Amino acid sequence: MTGSEKSTSPLRSLLREPLVHFLIAGFLVFLLSLWRGGGVDAESRTIHITEEKVARLSASWEQIWRRPPTPAEIDGLIRDYIKEEVYYREAKRLGLDEDDTVIRRRLRAKMEFLAKAQVENAEADEQTLQRWLDQHPERFATDMTYDFDQIYLGENGQGSAAILRNIASGADWRAMGKTISLPQALERASASDIARQFGDSFAQALSSAPLGEWTGPVNSGFGEHLVRVRARTASGKPTLASVRQRVENDWRVNGAKAREEEAYQSLLDAYTIKIAKP
Incomplete structure (x- = not known):
């Protein structure tokens, strides 16, 4: 140097x-x-x-x-x-x-x-964007796979509260809900396969559902369901170059609050605070 x-x-x-x-x-x-x-x-x-x-x-x-x-x-x-x-x-x-x-x-x-x-207006360097992509691959993956369970409630979705209470009490979820010719559990199912079986709105709901928790009702082409996403895995992870603008926009929006607090902290650090309490 x-x-x-x-x-x-x-x-x-x-x-x-x-x-x-x-x-x-x-x-x-x-x-x-x-x-x-x-x-x-x-x-x-x-x-x-x-x-x-x-x-x-x-x-x-x-x-x-x-x-x-x-x-x-x-x-x-x-x-x-x-x-x-x-x-x-x-x-x-x-x-x-x-x-x-x-x-x-x-x-x-x-x-x-x-x-x-x-x-x-903050600008992120390549290392920051790559780290953000690595931390949130599911937001930019070309496809996702899901491990999930579902309980069919019927067309009107009634009874979900009672079922959730029974599950919380230790009851077997597989014995609950109504009968339908859909699998109760799926492993490594792609988003596109799920959309074909359950409908686009159901597949979209899985992308934001909390992991490991029963949630719903979730709408499908058949009616309403309770769902539990056990795992969500990104497949076909893109390179940073192919999705750079999306990654930068996502980083800027989601990290704005933290960076705003950091800027305030930088100002606060320049002050000496003296508090006299009665």
């Missing part, structure tokens, strides 16, 4: 930190606020309405109403902006933004929105 590679390695590690991303985004929001004119001095008695500001007000109007504002409407937009700016500066001058629960909550909501935006 060369000297330049050694020096850039810590920098790359630093740039991957959620807190760094968060602070960079916050700085960009600050710059945007200044560009929009939000960073004015509350003590100033001069309000500048620049051509750029008028153009932004007009563009905002056009976005909403799908037409350019008339000269009279532009004057109205300017008057409304001046009124808002006057009230904003006077409120700041009186300190109305301090110790205000509503304002605190709105600022918190903006920070949470900023953090969420960073989370949603």
Whole structure:
């Protein structure tokens, strides 16, 4: 490894930190606020309405109403902006933004929105995506096989609660339910085979049913069933390259909460918390 590679390695590690991303985004929001004119001095008695500001007000109007504002409407937009700016500066001058629960909550909501935006825009490297694919192969497999048991309840699905209570008491599940020319138990049955025998909705229900627990009623082409999925095995596992976008979307959606909490923890770690309880 060369000297330049050694020096850039810590920098790359630093740039991957959620807190760094968060602070960079916050700085960009600050710059945007200044560009929009939000960073004015509350003590100033001069309000500048620049051509750029008028153009932004007009563009905002056009976005909403799908037409350019008339000269009279532009004057109205300017008057409304001046009124808002006057009230904003006077409120700041009186300190109305301090110790205000509503304002605190709105600022918190903006920070949470900023953090969420960073989370949603997070990019995963190939190792992360491959690990996600390995951890959740059933979500991307070309086919699945199932070991499961089923109790046929009939067309209306009545009696499921009583059967579940009897099973919980130790009764033999094989002696329960109504007779039907379908197997009570299947081993290593593919999703496509199950769909042919029981119907698409039944096969789809097995893909999300809890393992090892009786659940239902589950609808099939014959009526209602109680089902217990004993095993769910991915077959025909795809390569990451063939399903990369699906894996990345799934990783982003399902891992968003954890990454949001991680970003908050990074901020929290920079604070010293002192709590005095009565």
